[in-house]
Amino acid sequence: MDISMTLRHLSVFLAVCEENSMTGAAKRLHMTQPSVSQTIRELEDDYEVCLFERLGRRLYITPAGQSLLSYARQILSLTSQAEQALHSFSRTAPVRIGASVTIGEVFLVELLQHLKKGSPAQETLSEIHNTSELEQMLLRDDIDLALVEGDISSPYLLSSPFMVDELVIVVPPDCPLAQRASLSVQELRSLTMYLREEGSGTRDLFLQTMEQHHAAVRIAGSFNNTEALKKVVMAGLGATILSRRLVDEDIAAGRLALLPVDRVAFKRIFKIVRHKDKFITPPLQAVIQACQQHDQWF
Numbered sequence: 001m002d003i004s005m006t007l008r009h010l011s012v013f014l015a016v017c018e019e020n021s022m023t024g025a026a027k028r029l030h031m032t033q034p035s036v037s038q039t040i041r042e043l044e045d046d047y048e049v050c051l052f053e054r055l056g057r058r059l060y061i062t063p064a065g066q067s068l069l070s071y072a073r074q075i076l077s078l079t080s081q082a083e084q085a086l087h088s089f090s091r092t093a094p095v096r097i098g099a100s101v102t103i104g105e106v107f108l109v110e111l112l113q114h115l116k117k118g119s120p121a122q123e124t125l126s127e128i129h130n131t132s133e134l135e136q137m138l139l140r141d142d143i144d145l146a147l148v149e150g151d152i153s154s155p156y157l158l159s160s161p162f163m164v165d166e167l168v169i170v171v172p173p174d175c176p177l178a179q180r181a182s183l184s185v186q187e188l189r190s191l192t193m194y195l196r197e198e199g200s201g202t203r204d205l206f207l208q209t210m211e212q213h214h215a216a217v218r219i220a221g222s223f224n225n226t227e228a229l230k231k232v233v234m235a236g237l238g239a240t241i242l243s244r245r246l247v248d249e250d251i252a253a254g255r256l257a258l259l260p261v262d263r264v265a266f267k268r269i270f271k272i273v274r275h276k277d278k279f280i281t282p283p284l285q286a287v288i289q290a291c292q293q294h295d296q297w298f
Contacts, residue, residue, distance in 0.1 A: 005043065007075070007079060009042065010072040011076065012031075013040065013051065013065075014073065016036065017061060017065070017072075020058075021059065022036045022059070040052065043068075049064040050062050051068065052065055092121060093281060094123040095123070095125070095145070095281075095287055096125045096127075096142070096143040096144045097124060097126045097127075097143065097145050097146075097287060098129060098134040098138070098143040098145070098146040098147070099127070099146070099148075100129070100130060100131050100134060100147065100200070100201055101128055101130060101224065101225075101226065102165070102242075102243045102246070103148070103149060106165075106243055106245040106246060107163070107294070108126060108128070108147070111147075111291065111294075111298075112124060114297055115290060118286070118290075119283070119286065122283050122286075127143065130150070130201075131148040131151070131152070131200065131201045131204075132198075132199035133199060135152055135153070135273070138154075138274065139154060139157070139275070144274065145273070145284060146274070147270060147271070147291065148201060148270070149165060149205075149268050150199075150200065150201025150204055151201070152271070152273055158275075159273040160271060160272050160292075161269040161270070161271055161272075162270055162272050162291045162292050163269070163270040164268075164270075165244075165268055165270055167266035167267070167268065168241065168242065168243075168247065168258055168259075168266065169191075169239055169240070169241045169258070169259040169266075170230075170250075170251065170257065171191070172234065172236045172257065173254055174236070175259075177259055178259060180260070182262040183261050183262060185213040185215050185261060185262075188215060188217075189216050189218070191239040192220045192237070192238035192239065193219050193238060193240065193241075194222075194223060194229055194232050194233065194240045195219055195223075195229075195240065196223065196229070197223065197224040198222065202242065202243070203222075205266060206266065209264065213264070220237070220238055221238075226242055226246055230250060272288055
């Protein structure tokens with residue numbers, strides 16, 4: 001019979017050696033005395049050795065037992081060290097977060113600050129890309145988690161909502177349309193639009209909404225930087241659509257003007273996205289929880 005020596009066998013053997021008693025080992029390991037005896041017998045039968053001499057009511061370890069005892073102590077010690085290392089790694093391994101451009105500008109820094117405050121020793125690595133790029137990074141396991149505003153197409157990824165965001169169309173302050181109390185979607189066709197690059201959730205939502213209303217869009221430029229989009233509008237070259245969180249200060253300061261579009265809300269949901277097979281470590285769970293509870297600290 002080949003019972004393949006296991007850590008359980010070694011743990012029972014070591015307990016018998018240290019207690020010098022089957023009964024004492026059973027109490028220490030919360031086992032029955034027959035189970036302890038059976039475990040020792042399995043080792044002796046499989047390797048055809050005698051580990052203990054049973055003389056009267058006492059046990060005496062044999063030379064074979066002494067040899068195994070040396071190995072057992074080393075193996076169990078290394079196993080304990082490995083377990084401690086793995087537990088430590090699961091608590092402190094770097095968390096890799098990806099964020100879409102808009103989320104990177106309105107939420108990511110504050111999230112990183114919040115995580116650092118809660119766990120100063122935890123390392124968090126972050127990157128900013130558009131939604132389609134982040135989707136591919138998740139599939140390649142280049143990142144552990146993505147915070148996106150765009151749609152995810154892969155069936156291998158899971159997403160859950162965590163924040164509502166509103167998009168607004170902004171124009172130069174002297175734009176005649178900015179003086180109107182409200183506009184129809186059709187009237188937006190007269191605008192020269194500067195949009196985020198292809199693959200951006202902001203761009204996709206705007207174009208999908210315009211298409212649903214059968215309104216054509218004149219696109220004069222595609223930028224992957226929201227500051228550049230704001231600057232091109234401030235320069236009087238056209239209009240853009242961005243998260244309200246990114247333009248509120250500029251609107252208040254008179255650098256940009258808001259276009260009130262009648263009966264259309266350009267709203268989207270910020271989502272937490274991960275691979276469906278991703279193992280959720282405690283630090284990764286802390287990031288997810290911080291996002292879901294953002295209203296308590298953000």
